[in-house]
Amino acid sequence: MALPHQHLTPQEVSFICESELITIVPRQRLGALNLISIDTRPLVPPQRADVPLWLAVFLRKQKRCNIVPPDWLSVDYLERLVKEESDSAAFSQMPWRWMEVAEILLDTCSEDLISPSDIALHIRSLRELRQAKIRAGLSDQMNSSYIKINNLGLMEVCEIRPWVGKVVDGLRKIEGEAGSTAARRRREDIDADGDEDMDDDGY
Amino acid sequence: MEDIDDILREFDSQNAPSNAKDYDDLLKWWINERAAPEILQCQEDLVERIMTRVRRQIEQIEDQTGNLDPRANFQLIIVQTELERVKFLIRSYLRTRISKIDKHALHILSTPSIRHLLSPSEQTYLRTHQALLNELYLSSFLKNFPDNLKRLDDSAGGLSMVEEPDLEGAVFLRVVRDVNVAIAWENGETLDMRAGDVYVIRYSAVQEAVKRGDVELI
Amino acid sequence: MYGELGYKLVVHAKRTQALNQLPPYQTDIVHAVTREVRDLHGDIDEITKSYDGDFNPSEDPARACALLVHHLCIRRNKRCLLAYHRVRAEKIEQMCWNGMDVAEQAQAARVTEGDDDVAGTSSHALSPEEDEYARQYGDMLAAYKGQWTDIDLTGSLEPPKDLFIDVRVLKDAGEIQTEYGAITLSKNSQFFVRQGDVERLIKQGFLQKLS
Numbered sequence: 001m002a003l004p005h006q007h008l009t010p011q012e013v014s015f016i017c018e019s020e021l022i023t024i025v026p027r028q029r030l031g032a033l034n035l036i037s038i039d040t041r042p043l044v045p046p047q048r049a050d051v052p053l054w055l056a057v058f059l060r061k062q063k064r065c066n067i068v069p070p071d072w073l074s075v076d077y078l079e080r081l082v083k084e085e086s087d088s089a090a091f092s093q094m095p096w097r098w099m100e101v102a103e104i105l106l107d108t109c110s111e112d113l114i115s116p117s118d119i120a121l122h123i124r125s126l127r128e129l130r131q132a133k134i135r136a137g138l139s140d141q142m143n144s145s146y147i148k149i150n151n152l153g154l155m156e157v158c159e160i161r162p163w164v165g166k167v168v169d170g171l172r173k174i175e176g177e178a179g180s181t182a183a184r185r186r187r188e189d190i191d192a193d194g195d196e197d198m199d200d201d202g203y
Numbered sequence: 204m205e206d207i208d209d210i211l212r213e214f215d216s217q218n219a220p221s222n223a224k225d226y227d228d229l230l231k232w233w234i235n236e237r238a239a240p241e242i243l244q245c246q247e248d249l250v251e252r253i254m255t256r257v258r259r260q261i262e263q264i265e266d267q268t269g270n271l272d273p274r275a276n277f278q279l280i281i282v283q284t285e286l287e288r289v290k291f292l293i294r295s296y297l298r299t300r301i302s303k304i305d306k307h308a309l310h311i312l313s314t315p316s317i318r319h320l321l322s323p324s325e326q327t328y329l330r331t332h333q334a335l336l337n338e339l340y341l342s343s344f345l346k347n348f349p350d351n352l353k354r355l356d357d358s359a360g361g362l363s364m365v366e367e368p369d370l371e372g373a374v375f376l377r378v379v380r381d382v383n384v385a386i387a388w389e390n391g392e393t394l395d396m397r398a399g400d401v402y403v404i405r406y407s408a409v410q411e412a413v414k415r416g417d418v419e420l421i
Numbered sequence: 422m423y424g425e426l427g428y429k430l431v432v433h434a435k436r437t438q439a440l441n442q443l444p445p446y447q448t449d450i451v452h453a454v455t456r457e458v459r460d461l462h463g464d465i466d467e468i469t470k471s472y473d474g475d476f477n478p479s480e481d482p483a484r485a486c487a488l489l490v491h492h493l494c495i496r497r498n499k500r501c502l503l504a505y506h507r508v509r510a511e512k513i514e515q516m517c518w519n520g521m522d523v524a525e526q527a528q529a530a531r532v533t534e535g536d537d538d539v540a541g542t543s544s545h546a547l548s549p550e551e552d553e554y555a556r557q558y559g560d561m562l563a564a565y566k567g568q569w570t571d572i573d574l575t576g577s578l579e580p581p582k583d584l585f586i587d588v589r590v591l592k593d594a595g596e597i598q599t600e601y602g603a604i605t606l607s608k609n610s611q612f613f614v615r616q617g618d619v620e621r622l623i624k625q626g627f628l629q630k631l632s
Binding site for chain 1: 222223225226227230234237238253256257260277278281282284285286288289291295298299301302305306373375386387394399400401402403404405408421
């Protein structure tokens with residue numbers, strides 16, 4: 001039985017990020033919950049509470065809370081980041097889930113953000129700047145047997161995965177003969193017939 | 204003077220509820236399993252603990268639903284919403300493993316150390332599936348072959364019929380704990396990986412680090 | 422030319438991978454490839470027999486070459502047959518995982534076609550051996566699923582979204598049963614319901630999903 005997708009899909013990346021905790025301001029009371037993945041405390045307006053993002057979004061959609069955006073999701077902070085990003089060749093420090101959290105929050109609770117359209121604009125700029133850097137910068141590191149890509153968020157990693165993986169695979173084919181015995185035993189090195197293609201990359 | 208909430212929070216973090224950790228752990232192992240080219244150790248105990256809570260939640264839901272307006276029982280909706288998330292996670296974890304078991308069936312069957320990474324029911328699935336496939340091949344054409352050509356795990360002629368996982372492919376990972384890995388077999392070159400770093404590297408170099416939990420695949 | 426038929430099978434297999442349905446089983450080609458293997462093996466036997474098992478390749482390189490070519494051809498044919506059957510088996514398995522009762526579908530197809538056997542080939546897609554495989558795999562899957570009923574092993578592999586949604590009733594839609602009891606869907610009323618319960622009615626235009 002084959003999986004439909006070998007690598008994590010964007011929906012799955014969102015799913016993963018939805019377990020992150022975020023601060024909310026409840027608007028209605030809610031009793032404590034014994035859930036499978038977490039035990040929540042009672043929500044008593046207007047006391048702030050930390051809940052998983054999926055729950056925060058759910059409550060927000062039902063108008064039972066407002067979400068407190070993380071510090072970095074503000075126009076000032078993002079403007080500074082955009083400047084930093086365009087001035088330097090390195091990647092600025094971003095929270096691990098920045099792209100996904102930004103997307104989810106812009107999608108579901110833009111009213112809780114100050115100047116959401118400006119925020120969306122800056123997020124897009126950041127994304128484009130960083131993608132351009134990824135493409136340019138990584139080609140410099142292509143001659144090594146590993147690549148360090150610190151400061152990239154999870155979604156960004158998933159986006160570049162297909163082509164970075166291929167390049168590294170290409171490297172390995174060149175240095176394959178001097179490589180490990182496992183590489184030597186790989187069928188692709190031995191079988192030159194066309195039917196090898198049927199053992200595809202997916203599961 | 205300490206706020207009572209702060210004191211309570213201190214107690215909470217000391218007796219950190221294992222259910223939150225369990226879910227996080229399964230999330231990590233699911234991601235590992237998706238990203239790793241080979242099958243990893245089945246997290247049976249972890250899955251069983253979470254399944255116990257799943258069953259308890261299902262019972263709770265069944266007990267409480269009746270002629271109720273969903274709005275009046277908002278909490279139940281949240282319980283059900285979370286339940287679907289956990290079901291999805293377990294489901295995807297198990298099926299990711301099944302797809303790898305199918306793909307590398309002969310290799311797993313013939314390598315006891317790998318076979319032991321499977322749960323008992325996965326091993327049963329593997330054996331039964333292979334037996335069914337063998338029967339299919341036999342009845343479809345193999346029975347008409349000369350005797351010495353009836354084997355399904357030939358490796359003569361430089362051609363292996365046993366499909367092995369490709370351990371040399373590139374994986375993406377994030378370092379959980381500082382770890383030192385060997386990256387070049389010939390000259391003993393090693394790499395110091397620091398916690399928080401993100402790398403693209405061939406899987407075989409970090410195989411053991413993944414299993415130990417020193418790095419997590421992404 | 423030896424190997425052409427094997428190649429045909431490979432082409433069929435490759436095509437099958439891209440399709441959603443299973444194309445008809447190529448009985449004739451499978452038989453022909455198998456026959457070719459037996460013929461080649463017979464040839465090898467004859468050659469080696471005449472040497473009483475004491476064949477020295479360096480003394481007769483031409484014969485050695487012939488033997489090797491036969492041998493490689495046999496191996497290749499075997500790989501092609503295995504690949505062809507395996508790809509089709511995987512499709513059958515996929516259908517089982519998607520909740521299709523493959524054996525039942527196959528049976529229904531046979532019944533509607535009657536006992537056709539046009540020119541020795543059945544118009545039914547699966548070979549009898551594949552029918553049997555589908556049945557047995559389905560049984561095995563059911564047993565494995567049974568160990569995980571609570572999580573619905575063949576359920577969606579997409580992360581859940583919006584389990585419950587707000588809907589507005591556009592046209593009177595009668596009564597529906599939910600886990601919370603019966604709901605009367607009268608025009609202009611609003612409800613908070615499980616998306617799965619009302620998907621069809623939304624598609625049919627009775628309900629509108631509110632964002």
